[in-house]
Amino acid sequence: MDEQTFYRHLRVTHSQFVYLTEVLRQHGLKGDQHDGGVKIPLKQKVALFLWYMANQNSFREISDKFNLSQSSAHRCVVEVLRTFCTMVPTFVSWFTECEKMLTSAAFRAMCGIDCIIGAIDGCHIKIQRPPVRGGDYLNRKGYYSVVLQSIVDGKGRFRDIFVGAPGRVHDSRILRKSTFFARWAEKMGRYMLLGDSAYISREYPFIITPKRDNGALTTQDQQRNTQICKGRVVVEQAFGRLKCKWRRMRDLQNTRLDVVVMLIMSACMLHKLCTGPTDMCKDHPTGCPRHEDENI
Known part of the structure; x- marks a missing residue:
C-alpha cells in the first residue's frame, strides 16, 4: 500500500x-x-x-x-x-521533575495558570450489558459503559490511567478508588491538575476546578473559569482522538469485562506509541468529537 x-x-x-x-x-x-x-x-x-x-x-x-x-x-x-x-x-508513566517543569510552562502559555502539569477527566466507553450486576454499568445517558479515567499532559499524552469502573459511578468516586489517589501527594508535589466541576471537593486540593455559575460570579471568577476551560481542553481532545482514531473504542461488544479493560488499556498505549507531533485528524481539524459520552 x-x-x-x-x-x-x-x-x-x-x-x-x-x-x-x-x-x-x-x-x-x-x-x-x-x-x-x-x-x-x-x-x-x-x-x-x-x-x-x-x-x-x-x-x-x-x-x-x-x-x-x-x-x-x-x-x-x-x-x-x-x-x-x-x-x-x-509507556504510560508519570512525569519526571524535569518533565513537570516543561509541562507547567506549556500550560502557563496555554491558559495562564501556574504550576499545572495536567488535566484529569473520565471518558465513558460503550459496552454491552454485563451478565453480572449489569445495572451498575448503566450511565446517565442511558447506555452501558465502563469509565476510563485519565490524566494527560499539555500534549494530550496519557500520564496515568485507571480503567474499568462501572458507568454509573461518579467521576469523583472513581478518583477516590484509583491507584493515583493513594499517592497523589507524592506524585503531585507542589503542582496541580485541572478538572471539571465533578472534582469540586475538599478531598482534592491538588485539582483546580471552575466555580459553579450560580448567577453571581464576578468578572474575575468568569475569567478564571475561562482559563481553566482553556487548559482542560487537552483531555477532551485526547479522548476525542482516542475514539476517532481507534474506532473500536466507540462501542465494545465484548461481554467479558477483563477483555474490555485490556482493549481500553491497549488503545491508550496505541495513542501514546502511534501519535506523532504533527498528527491531525483530517475529518476534524479543530478537534475530534467524543462520540456520545461528552459531558457525562
Missing part, C-alpha cells in the same frame, strides 16, 4: 508500524503456528490487531480479510492485548 492508503486502513504510518512491531517483539510477541501448522508472521498479527482496533468489523469479516479462521484471528488479538498490558507501566 502507499502511505496514505496504509494510514487510512491501519491508522498508523509505515514507520510507526515498524516501530510498534519491534516494541511488541521486544516484549515477547512472536509469530507462531495456527490453523493446522500455518505460520502467522509477527507483522500479520500486528496488522490484524491494528485493523481490529481501527475499525468495527466482526471477527468473521477480519478473518476473511486476513485469510485466517475466526478462532485464529481472535487468538491473535488476545495475544497482542496481553502483550500490550505488560507494557503499560513502561
